[in-house]
Amino acid sequence: MSSRPFPLLLTITVLLLTLPTVASAGDDTARRKKLVACVNKELTAENKEFKLKDAELKTLTMIVDREVMKEPLKKPSTEEQKATLKRIEGEAKAKLPKVDLKTIDKMMATLEAKAAHCSADVMK
Secondary structure (H helix, E strand, C coil): CCCCHHHHHHHHHHHHHHHHHHHHHHHHHHHHHHHHHHHHHHHHHHHHHHCCCHHHHHHHHHHHHHHHHHCCCCCCCHHHHHHHHHHHHHHHHHHCCCCCHHHHHHHHHHHHHHHHHHHHHHCC
16 A cells, blocks of 8 residues: 555545536536426416417427536526527427417517526526
């Protein structure tokens, strides 16, 4: 054991330095899941107005979920928020061709407001 103190010390140091990062990543994932659940709940409640079929609503929530899970969990700039909404809108138009464009526009406006509300709750 006396011939290996440096590698052991190095291993312990690396472990101690990376543990907070792993814990932080776990917190980040938990917050993302909480944000996704909140947004999905809000979209489901708003579906009374949109009148999407169950399969269409599921497709929309999956699009939103993927986008939330890939973005860094931080307060986005206005430009980042607009870009994210454009990506969601584009994918929604492609994957929900039977949904009226006015309905998709309403969904995006609602999504923007509800995502901001959910984000404020999660980032507390």
